[in-house]
Amino acid sequence: MQTIIVLEFILETMHFLQDSILQDVILQDHLLSGNLSVAKFVNEECKHKGERALEKFRFNLERKDWVLEKDFPEEGITIKSVYDEETKDYFLYTVATLDYENEWLAKDILEHTLDATAEWSSDCKELTVVQLWHADRCALVHQVFQKRALGISVMRDVVYSMYGHIEGDRRTTVMFSSKWPGLEPTKKMVRGTVNKGSGLMLHPDPEHPSTRTLMHWMASLDMKIPLLPKGILVPIYAIGCRQYILDLRRYQEARWRMHLDAMRG
Incomplete structure (x- = not known):
């Protein structure tokens, strides 16, 4: 030992x-x-x-110590959690189905949906893609969250990098906290931390490869909420993960209809 x-x-x-x-x-x-x-x-x-x-994200995908938090079979959403010794924090792992072709969905999320997050996500107040490096599949993002219950009266934000990786028909984007001049923490907001190993992976559903995508979403976000143990917040965060997927589905449905209309001319 x-x-x-x-x-x-x-x-x-x-x-x-x-x-x-x-x-x-x-x-x-x-x-x-x-x-x-x-x-x-x-x-x-x-x-x-x-x-x-990316290495940490892959490790999380393969680990066997996940605990089931919420399962919504009628919605095609499953949420698990695990305490991670390396980050000293919890990860939430959401698996969800999205009824859209994988390549179109991945491209639309990157080129449009990410920028428009504040329009469709009930948790997001503002999201700005500060810098984008297409050739290296890198981006730097600043996100401000809505005020929520639990006595939270101070706005919270995060600054994080996104790094993309493509392997066959699997598209992975990992996220981790970063810094940027002019986006230093302020007294007006509490700066959260996006832990290494967070991210999402999209790939075709093996049962419906041409019409459905599987999303594997790994989230570990320390919002620096005082007094409440992190373990108590996990079930609340799990409900937030479900709502995020429902919000995303509604928005992508509208985007998909627009895509089909454009194809029909």
Whole structure:
């Protein structure tokens, strides 16, 4: 057991040093050349950290210790939870069906639905795609959440990077907290944290590959809510996950009808 703990410590230390060295190299290049913009720095950081986040996302997909929180078979929605020792936080894992062709859905979410999140998600007050790097499938996003119950009187927001990966017909986007000049935490809002390993994967439903998509959505978001233990909030967050899927379905249904009308001319 002691050997395992020592090995884990060594591996974590190596990862930390790799991250630190890479950031130092990028920063030194910036200072020396004088022409490496902040956008390029964040883009390079997104690609590097994105690969690490992708590894964590895949680990979450394969782990066997998920606990069922909510199951809505008539809605095609299942929500599970797990406490993660690495992040010291809970992950919520939602699997849902979306009755749209996979390639169209993935493209529409990236090119339109993400930007319009505040229009259809009941939890979102504002969402801004601050920077988008198409070639590297990276984006930086600022999201402000609606005020909710539980005595929450202060607005909350998150700043996070998105990193995309395509493997066959599977499209994965992972998310993790990031920073951006001008979007530093303020006294007006509580800055939440998007934990590494969050993200979503879309792929064709094996039973209906041409007409239905399966969404695997992994969420771990620390909203810094005082006094309440995180475990107590999990069932509440699970209900929020269901509502998010229902909101998304309604919006995508309207988008799909528009798509069909455009195809008919």
